[in-house]
Amino acid sequence: MNTKEVESYQEMFARVKSKNEGAFIPFIVAGDPDFDTSLEIVKTFVENGADALEIGFAFSDPVADGPTVQDSDLRALKSGMTTKRGFEFVKKIREFTSIPIGLLVYYNLIYKMGVDQFYEAAFESGVNAILAADLPPEESDDAIRASKEYGVQQIFMAAQTTSNERLEKISKLCDGFLYVVAVMGVTGARGNLQTSSVDLIKRVRSHTDLPLSVGFGISKPEHVASVISAGADGAIVASAILDLVTENLENKKKMLDEIGSFCCDLKEATRK
Amino acid sequence: MINDGKFGKYGGIFVPELLIPALEELEKAFLKYKDDEKFNQELDYYLKEFAGRPTALYYARNLSEKLGCKIYLKREDMLHTGAHKINNTIGQGLLAKYMGKTRLIAETGAGQHGIATAVVGSLLGIPVEVYMGSNDVERQKLNVLRMELSGAKVLPVDAGSRTLKDAINDAFRDWTSSVEHTHYLIGTTMGPHPYPTMVKHFQSVIGREARAEILEKEGELPDAVIACVGGGSNSIGIFSGFVDDEAVELIGVEGGGDGIKTPRTGATLCKGTEGVLHGSFSYVLQNNDGQISEAYSVSAGLDYPGVGPEHAYLHSSGRANYVAVTDKEALRGFELLSKYEGIIPALESSHAVAYMEKYAKMPENKGKTIVVNLSGRGDKDMFLVASELGVDV
Secondary structure, eight states: OOGGGSOOHHHHHHHHHHTTBOEEEEEEETTSSOHHHHHHHHHHHHHTTOSSEEEEOOOSOOTTSOHHHHHHHHHHHHTTOOHHHHHHHHHHHTTTOOSOEEEEEOHHHHHHHOHHHHHHHHHHHTOOEEEETTOOGGGOHHHHHHHHHHTOEEOOEEOTTOOHHHHHHHHHHOOSOEEEEOSSSSSOOOSSOOHHHHHHHHHHHTTOOSOEEEESSOOSHHHHHHHHHTTOSEEEEOHHHHHHHHHTTTOHHHHHHHHHHHHHHHHHTTBO | OOSOOEETTEEOOOOOGGGHHHHHHHHHHHHHHTTOHHHHHHHHHHIIIIIOOSOOEEEOHHHHHHHTSEEEEEEGGGSGGGBTHHHHHHHHHHHHHHTTOOEEEEEESSSHHHHHHHHHHHHHTOOEEEEEEHHHHHHTHHHHHHHHHTTOEEEEEOSTTSSHHHHHHHHHHHHHHHTTTEEEOOOSSOSSTTHHHHHHHHHHHHHHHHHHHHHHHHSSOOSEEEEEESSSHHHHHHHTTTTTOTTSEEEEEEEEETOTTSSOOOOHHHHOEEEEETTEEEEEOBOTTSOBOOOOOSSGGGOOSBOOHHHHHHHHHTSEEEEEEEHHHHHHHHHHHHHHHSOOBOHHHHHHHHHHHHHHHSGGGTTOEEEEEEOBBGGGGHHHHHHHTTOOO
């Protein structure tokens, strides 16, 4: 698939908006529980309504993530995943879908490979955007330079603790979409979505025209519906999906069936 | 942030967005109170009356005669709770109180920093929760009890290698969801800005005292200052008193474990490469792909795959020299100081003692004046040392 065929985030959000929907963006750690199964999980995402994909590259010490994502990371590492294999994984995804792909990584993986080499490999494998969970704007000069040089968008996060002044700064640096961290804390499925999440989306919305994708703690169709109706353009669902992987490690068919049906429900909830 | 927290190219703030405002708040408070008269009066009071400062710079006569050098020991082992850790926990605990924080969290490996935080929480009336890898909880039962007796809650961490690195990960995660009312009391010079600078500030009392004490006793500066390096707080503390004196050799001693040519080592500067871990750009033990390796040392306090960014800077600029000492050599250092001076050092400090012996034996160093920072006492390590020596206790 050449780059012309890869859909941009801008095109995707416009497409979804024209249907009066929000974007459904599921997450998986590349190589969890193994390379082939996680590729089938991504296929299941695409077949069941994913509008874009978040692909995590496993890291040994993921401090922004809760136990669910950490377990996924460790399973992926155990199955032999490396950064190089991660890019091969994205290339395989590009054989069957053109929807936008965002990478979620920790900065040490980028630094260790070499910033230029990492962004170049990302572009060549068909990645649209990169978000490094532990890379705030203050430390990102090199990443932003490389993102422009190699045509991969750089994503930043906005959180409940982010001031309005800082929000303006982050919005200017961010490209593609702004990742809104819904909860105070790390990733992980939660029973109830905090009302402060909805307030945050409204506050961020009033400061930027960038598409807003909301993640962290979004684990039920009603959470998806509520963030979309609060003004978000997309909902990112991670830990709740990874929980289905964890619960069904011994039965791959059941794992894929449950993920497929869950994705259908989550996509349905984006429809206004 | 007001400062970028860089030491040369090392340091910085590599953390999730949620934590940035907390670091900004902390930096602001630190810069305000570090020069505040009332704060410093209170800090000095607790350091003197509660912790037991100033500590002596002790002339180790027997070892000096044996090795043909003038050997001085900076006795941080004499402090309350048994190690230099208390300097930093009193400082940060007080800062947290001035900031209006109502909860302290900390990470601990061997337990020394956990205990120091627990007693400071008790002293200042702030509840404390301490993250500790479940392997360390098992290995350091006595220290867990000491923390609990001071009213702290110990939270075992089952993830990853179940040691210090994982305790730090979980403490960061906790802080991410509790920044509004919680202060994360980091125990060493690692972490995002302002921690490396702030911890150095609170530990620099070691260097200030040591410099004045050696000048008083010898009338001149020492030839070398030797200290062990895990995360690097005791060594930065003592180095800070001499770093501007180019003629004073600064030597950091890392936990070599089974040896730096083996995978079982904690010698981050000797064996590691540049990378980002736990909020700063420094040296880390990692594989070619950037995955962090598990560190190993007989001493739990040196068993960390990262190191404070200022050490990375001193290493790269050549101002300080970093060496590694194996477990076996450290045990020899432990026995040496116990036998000749009647001082039982912590296994961490035993690394510095072991290297001191090697240094003193080099012909070119004959007659030199050496200051060794004795970061802590060895009571906590007695069971471990007994088992290494094959003694049943």
